[in-house]
Amino acid sequence: MKIFNNLAKKNKKVIYSYSRKRQRFGYVFISPWLIGFIVFVMWPLVQSFYFSLNDIRLRPTGRIMTFVGLNNYRDVWLKDMFFIERLLAFLISTMLRTPIIVVFALIIALLINSKIKLKGFFRVVFFFPVVIASGPVMDELVAQGATTIPMMNQALIMNILNTLLPELLVAPIGALFAEIIIILWYSGVQVLIFLASLQKVDPTLYEAAKIDGGSGWECFWKITIPTIKPMILLNTVYTVVSLANSDQNDVIQLIYINMFAATRGYGFASAMAWMYAIVVTIVLLIVFIVLKDKKDKIQAVKMKGGVYK
Amino acid sequence: MSNATSISNILKNNRWSLDEKIILLREKIRKFFLGSKEDSGFFVKLIVYTLLICIGFVYLYPILYMFITSMMPLEDLLDTSVRWIPSTFYVDNYIEAWKVMRYSKAILDSFYMAGVPTICQVVVCSLVGYGFARYNFRGKRLFMALMIFTFIIPPQIIMMPTYVLYNDLGILGSMKAFVLPAILGQGFKSAIFILIYYRFFSQIPQALFEAAEIDGAGHLGSYFKIAIPAAIPAIIIVAIFSFVWYWNETYLVRLYLIGKEGIGAQTSLTTVLLELRRFEHNYNALYPVTQNVPNRINEAKKMAGTVLSILPLLIMYFLLQKQFVESVDRTGITGE
Numbered sequence: 001m002k003i004f005n006n007l008a009k010k011n012k013k014v015i016y017s018y019s020r021k022r023q024r025f026g027y028v029f030i031s032p033w034l035i036g037f038i039v040f041v042m043w044p045l046v047q048s049f050y051f052s053l054n055d056i057r058l059r060p061t062g063r064i065m066t067f068v069g070l071n072n073y074r075d076v077w078l079k080d081m082f083f084i085e086r087l088l089a090f091l092i093s094t095m096l097r098t099p100i101i102v103v104f105a106l107i108i109a110l111l112i113n114s115k116i117k118l119k120g121f122f123r124v125v126f127f128f129p130v131v132i133a134s135g136p137v138m139d140e141l142v143a144q145g146a147t148t149i150p151m152m153n154q155a156l157i158m159n160i161l162n163t164l165l166p167e168l169l170v171a172p173i174g175a176l177f178a179e180i181i182i183i184l185w186y187s188g189v190q191v192l193i194f195l196a197s198l199q200k201v202d203p204t205l206y207e208a209a210k211i212d213g214g215s216g217w218e219c220f221w222k223i224t225i226p227t228i229k230p231m232i233l234l235n236t237v238y239t240v241v242s243l244a245n246s247d248q249n250d251v252i253q254l255i256y257i258n259m260f261a262a263t264r265g266y267g268f269a270s271a272m273a274w275m276y277a278i279v280v281t282i283v284l285l286i287v288f289i290v291l292k293d294k295k296d297k298i299q300a301v302k303m304k305g306g307v308y309k
Numbered sequence: 310m311s312n313a314t315s316i317s318n319i320l321k322n323n324r325w326s327l328d329e330k331i332i333l334l335r336e337k338i339r340k341f342f343l344g345s346k347e348d349s350g351f352f353v354k355l356i357v358y359t360l361l362i363c364i365g366f367v368y369l370y371p372i373l374y375m376f377i378t379s380m381m382p383l384e385d386l387l388d389t390s391v392r393w394i395p396s397t398f399y400v401d402n403y404i405e406a407w408k409v410m411r412y413s414k415a416i417l418d419s420f421y422m423a424g425v426p427t428i429c430q431v432v433v434c435s436l437v438g439y440g441f442a443r444y445n446f447r448g449k450r451l452f453m454a455l456m457i458f459t460f461i462i463p464p465q466i467i468m469m470p471t472y473v474l475y476n477d478l479g480i481l482g483s484m485k486a487f488v489l490p491a492i493l494g495q496g497f498k499s500a501i502f503i504l505i506y507y508r509f510f511s512q513i514p515q516a517l518f519e520a521a522e523i524d525g526a527g528h529l530g531s532y533f534k535i536a537i538p539a540a541i542p543a544i545i546i547v548a549i550f551s552f553v554w555y556w557n558e559t560y561l562v563r564l565y566l567i568g569k570e571g572i573g574a575q576t577s578l579t580t581v582l583l584e585l586r587r588f589e590h591n592y593n594a595l596y597p598v599t600q601n602v603p604n605r606i607n608e609a610k611k612m613a614g615t616v617l618s619i620l621p622l623l624i625m626y627f628l629l630q631k632q633f634v635e636s637v638d639r640t641g642i643t644g645e
Contacts, residue, residue, distance in 0.1 A: 022444070022528075023444050023445050023446045024444075024446060025444060025528050026440045026441070026443065026444025026445070026446040026449070027440075027446055028440070028528070029436050029437060029439055029440025029441075029443075029444070029528075029532075030436075030437050030440035030441060030452065032433050032436065032437060032492065032493050032494050033433075033437040033452075033456070033493070033494030033495070033499075033503070034452070035493050036490060036492075036493025036494045036495035037455060037456075037459065037494075037495065039493060039495075040467070040471060040490050040493060040495040041459050041462075041467060041495060043470070044466075044467035044469075044470035044471050044474070045462075045466065045467060045470075047470035047473075048466050048467060048469060048470050051469060051470065063473075107360070107364075108364060111357060111360060111361050111364075114357060116357060116358070116361065120631075120634065122361055122365060123634050124626075124627075124630050124634070125365045125368055125369060126364075126365070126368065127630075127633070127634070128368065128369070128372075128626070129368065130550075130553065131553050131619075131622050131623070131625075131626045132372075132557075132619045132622055132623065132626075133557070134556070134557030134558075134559065134582055134619075135557070135559045135560065135582070135586075136559055136582045136583075136585040136586045136615075136618070137557075137582070137585070137615055137618060137619055139586075140585070140611055140612070140614075140615045141371045141374075141375065141615070143611075144374070144378070144608055144611075144612065180367075181367055181368070181370060181371055184364075184367065184368065185368070216353075237461075241460070241461055244463060245463055245464060245465075247559055247560050252463070252465050252560070255465045256560070256564070259469060259472075266469050266473070269469060270466070270469050273463065273465040273466045273468070273469070274466060276463060276465060277462060277463045277465070277466050280463055281461075284461065
């Protein structure tokens with residue numbers, strides 16, 4: 001007996017040290033990413049902050065930097081004619097578009113996930129925008145007016161909007177109708193995410209609910225929605241991030257223009273990028289606070305069916 | 310009454326009285342329209358299919374519009390009675406767009422520009438994802454949080470120093486400006502791909518790796534012999550998405566390849582989407598407007614250019630759609 005015990009102890013030690021050594025091998029696998037993170041994210045972040053504190057002029061001999069403190073930040077808000085205007089436009093359009101995209105993605109995911117014929121065909125149709133939605137293509141389509149729902153009376157809608165809403169909101173909502181298809185096209189990845197989580201809902205939950213007399217409507221609100229709630233948060237974050245970084249976005253075009261503008265340069269553009277990043281972060285924080293899961297609810301669902309992994 | 314009994318059977322059967330027959334029929338019709346517990350009824354189905362077809366049409370409308378407009382000669386564009394079917398089969402728009410976009414070169418460049426970083430990304434992201442999924446090292450959670458952070462920060466912040474860095478390295482305007490970050494796991498949307506691999510590798514049972522280790526497989530051995538063969542769906546999906554996103558990226562491509570038009574790095578590399586962006590400019594350069602040749606750009610020509618720029622992706626999508634849909638199912642593309 002004693003011999004066995006000793007052997008077990010020894011083995012444990014061996015396994016332990018072996019596993020410690022083994023785990024360290026993980027660093028080898030992630031090392032490319034780690035180096036990349038330092039070179040292409042950390043260092044540029046620091047540098048970008050330093051840039052934003054300087055006035056940078058490009059000369060044939062190289063970059064000339066003059067330290068100007070926070071002047072660039074002040075100028076972004078006070079001297080740039082377009083920044084505040086475009087930022088406001090971005091915020092309003094994000095506020096309007098994000099819910100539409102997420103809700104539409106959910107509807108489409110539910111439709112594709114239900115028992116239908118020609119499932120494959122409809123999937124091909126709905127994933128289609130993921131493949132072709134790119135900046136210049138969308139620009140062309142918007143320019144041609146091919147992105148509005150056919151047979152919809154634009155002028156009438158604008159008239160109604162003008163009488164009902166304050167002026168600040170009319171233009172963005174009007175634009176919403178004019179570009180509605182492009183907005184829907186942004187929902188490709190979100191549909192995939194919803195679909196994947198819908199397929200993981202335990203079917204026995206629905207059966208149990210049906211036996212207890214639950215209708216489809218009740219099942220949707222009591223089972224489907226709580227289960228995919230984390231995905232709603234994820235999708236909202238994804239939507240906001242992709243809208244904020246999209247090629248269509250006027251603010252990032254403005255940053256690009258300023259970067260090469262003779263009187264502005266890298267310093268000013270960096271300051272603008274930082275201010276923009278802070279605004280986007282605040283939007284994301286608001287999203288988190290609004291959609292954050294209450295812990296007890298998750299627990300309840302977990303207890304019921306262990307749907308969560 | 311079982312569902313299998315048809316209406317005619319009910320009517321012919323002499324055992325029931327007329328009243329009974331009516332009740333049975335009514336029940337049958339109710340079931341057909343409103344559905345039962347097992348099967349949704351006709352109304353629900355009608356709504357589902359109507360929605361599917363309507364949304365599907367709305368989704369495809371711009372594409373249809375694009376194809377049709379691109380086939381129209383000038384007369385059809387001006388004639389308001391021609392909306393959906395062009396009066397003649399007209400391909401001159403495509404021929405002009407082909408020349409304007411320098412298509413034969415642009416498309417090769419596009420494949421090159423999207424393909425090489427994609428290969429790097431597929432390989433490197435799988436290694437990193439495997440590292441995160443298989444090993445428990447110190448700081449793992451922190452690193453993963455940082456990885457998600459890299460997805461969320463706007464690229465505009467780090468774009469300028471990166472531009473300066475590439476400028477100093479002298480790789481602006483060349484392929485290296487895209488390959489280098491991809492090799493170091495910081496390519497376009499790398500974080501998502503690492504997460505996909507991470508999710509996939511975590512689902513492989515640990516026992517498989519242990520068995521391989523007992524059989525003498527090393528770290529790389531179990532990666533190549535167990536992880537990779539099991540991760541084919543993940544590889545497919547990463548490859549497709551990465552290719553598509555690299556193909557469609559124009560903001561960074563424009564910055565790193567061209568910089569400011571005229572100044573900045575000069576390069577012969579181009580992509581079809583960059584050419585599409587410059588379509589109008591190039592068109593006017595190639596076909597100058599003179600009195601003898603009143604050849605003007607019109608939307609049909611632009612649409613032809615647009616069709617040409619997405620054509621390779623369309624073909625790829627239709628060839629790979631089965632694998633695409635299947636691997637979406639199997640990968641469970643979701644991050645937690």
